[in-house]
Amino acid sequence: MRRDTKQREAILKLLNNTRSHPTADQIYDEVRADIPNISKGTVYRNLQVLENDGAITVIGINGAQSRYEIKQNSHYHFRCEKCGGVIDLDEPADKGIDKKIATRTGFTVSHHRTEFYGLCKDCQQK
Amino acid sequence: MRRDTKQREAILKLLNNTRSHPTADQIYDEVRADIPNISKGTVYRNLQVLENDGAITVIGINGAQSRYEIKQNSHYHFRCEKCGGVIDLDEPADKGIDKKIATRTGFTVSHHRTEFYGLCKDCQQK
DNA sequence: GTAATTGCAAACGGTTTGCGATCTC
DNA sequence: GAGATCGCAAACCGTTTGCAATTAC
Numbered sequence: 001m002r003r004d005t006k007q008r009e010a011i012l013k014l015l016n017n018t019r020s021h022p023t024a025d026q027i028y029d030e031v032r033a034d035i036p037n038i039s040k041g042t043v044y045r046n047l048q049v050l051e052n053d054g055a056i057t058v059i060g061i062n063g064a065q066s067r068y069e070i071k072q073n074s075h076y077h078f079r080c081e082k083c084g085g086v087i088d089l090d091e092p093a094d095k096g097i098d099k100k101i102a103t104r105t106g107f108t109v110s111h112h113r114t115e116f117y118g119l120c121k122d123c124q125q126k
Numbered sequence: 127m128r129r130d131t132k133q134r135e136a137i138l139k140l141l142n143n144t145r146s147h148p149t150a151d152q153i154y155d156e157v158r159a160d161i162p163n164i165s166k167g168t169v170y171r172n173l174q175v176l177e178n179d180g181a182i183t184v185i186g187i188n189g190a191q192s193r194y195e196i197k198q199n200s201h202y203h204f205r206c207e208k209c210g211g212v213i214d215l216d217e218p219a220d221k222g223i224d225k226k227i228a229t230r231t232g233f234t235v236s237h238h239r240t241e242f243y244g245l246c247k248d249c250q251q252k
Numbered sequence: 253g254t255a256a257t258t259g260c261a262a263a264c265g266g267t268t269t270g271c272g273a274t275c276t277c
Numbered sequence: 278g279a280g281a282t283c284g285c286a287a288a289c290c291g292t293t294t295g296c297a298a299t300t301a302c
């Protein structure tokens with residue numbers, strides 16, 4: 001049975017209050033302000049539990065560190081190639097394309113992920 | 127200046143003759159048939175050089191090993207969630223969407239990546 | 253009470269890197 | 278001969294895991 005620990009709550013609360021798509025390390029650093037002796041193992045384990053429960057989503061298809069966000073409607077991300085920042089896009093996920101691929105290939109398609117790459121506004125000016 | 131070594135040629139040749147999107151480890155294993163004492167460091171260094179030169183493309187998915195393919199026209203990939211296999215899709219990359227995002231956000235958008243997830247034909251039957 | 257969760261530290265796996273030797277141009 | 282590349286082994290870094298102690302229910 002799933003339990004309610006202050007560690008898990010702190011991680012969820014943090015993710016609920018940010019749009020910055022933090023890495024596990026950033027989460028660890030921030031949560032330590034409240035719970036100084038929390039361990040990284042606990043952070044990783046909780047992120048796994050929360051993902052399995054569908055409470056959060058793991059972002060990233062480019063092999064870098066994983067980033068985490070609260071589960072929300074399916075949407076795309078933009079990744080700045082200079083500063084590494086990840087930004088939510090309004091563009092809604094195109095669900096029709098999954099069916100199109102499924103029909104064409106005979107595969108079962110559950111979902112897709114798209115990430116855009118380029119320079120964010122700040123980084124264009126430097 | 128870039129040199130032409132048998133190690134680099136063997137890696138390129140292997141990638142030219144496969145559609146299997148091998149991992150660095152698989153490349154290492156296969157190339158060792160020809161060059162028994164090639165090292166993993168050399169494989170990784172060459173894959174980096176070849177990527178920088180635009181000769182190959184890295185397919186990176188969070189949490190999984192990187193896979194490599196010969197550079198070709200922009201296209202999407204399907205990853206089977208059961209066997210882990212990566213398959214090229216015919217679906218051409220939608221270039222219009224990059225401009226759409228750029229206009230909407232003010233970001234510079236160089237490209238995007240899309241990956242589909244589900245079950246390939248073989249894995250559906252098991 | 254018992255099973256989930258924790259902190260700690262060690263292990264893991266893919267990838268990178270420092271080195272002195274070797275090879276390509 | 279200069280500089281790129283090599284093989285080797287150690288280091289790196291994000292993540293996972295084993296364990297005994299603690300905690301939620």
